[in-house]
Amino acid sequence: MEVKPVSVLRLRWPLSPVLVTGPSMSPTLRHGDAVLVRRGGREIRPGDVVIAVFRSRPDLLVVKRAVRPTDGGWWLHGDNDLVTDDSRAYGVADVLGRVVARYWPRPGRVPPRPL
Known part of the structure; x- marks a missing residue:
C-alpha cells in the first residue's frame, strides 16, 4: 500500500500526518485513511504498522506491518493477503x-497485531 505524505519533509517531525492509498493494509487501514506517524520513540516490534521504504524501490513510501528484523532492516507484509506488494516482492x-493513530475518517489507535 502506498502512502502519500502531506510532505516528505514533515516526516522529520516527531508526529507526521500521512494519507494512505491502496488496499494492501485492509481491513486495518483503508484507502483514504489519514494516520499519524511517529519517528523515534520506542523501537519497532514485530506486529507494528510502519511507514517504510523498500531498498529495491527507494522512490516508494509504503505502510505495512513489520514482521521481523533482517539484514539491518525489516521484512514487511500487508494485512490483505490478496495483495503481495510487500517484502515478498521487494525484499x-x-x-x-511507526503508525500510532488514525485520525480520519475513523479516529483511533492502530494497535500492533501479534504475528
Missing part, C-alpha cells in the same frame, strides 16, 4: 516511523 525495507 528488505528501511522503517522510517
Whole structure:
C-alpha cells in the first residue's frame, strides 16, 4: 500500500500526518485513511504498522506491518493477503516511523497485531 505524505519533509517531525492509498493494509487501514506517524520513540516490534521504504524501490513510501528484523532492516507484509506488494516482492525495507493513530475518517489507535 502506498502512502502519500502531506510532505516528505514533515516526516522529520516527531508526529507526521500521512494519507494512505491502496488496499494492501485492509481491513486495518483503508484507502483514504489519514494516520499519524511517529519517528523515534520506542523501537519497532514485530506486529507494528510502519511507514517504510523498500531498498529495491527507494522512490516508494509504503505502510505495512513489520514482521521481523533482517539484514539491518525489516521484512514487511500487508494485512490483505490478496495483495503481495510487500517484502515478498521487494525484499528488505528501511522503517522510517511507526503508525500510532488514525485520525480520519475513523479516529483511533492502530494497535500492533501479534504475528
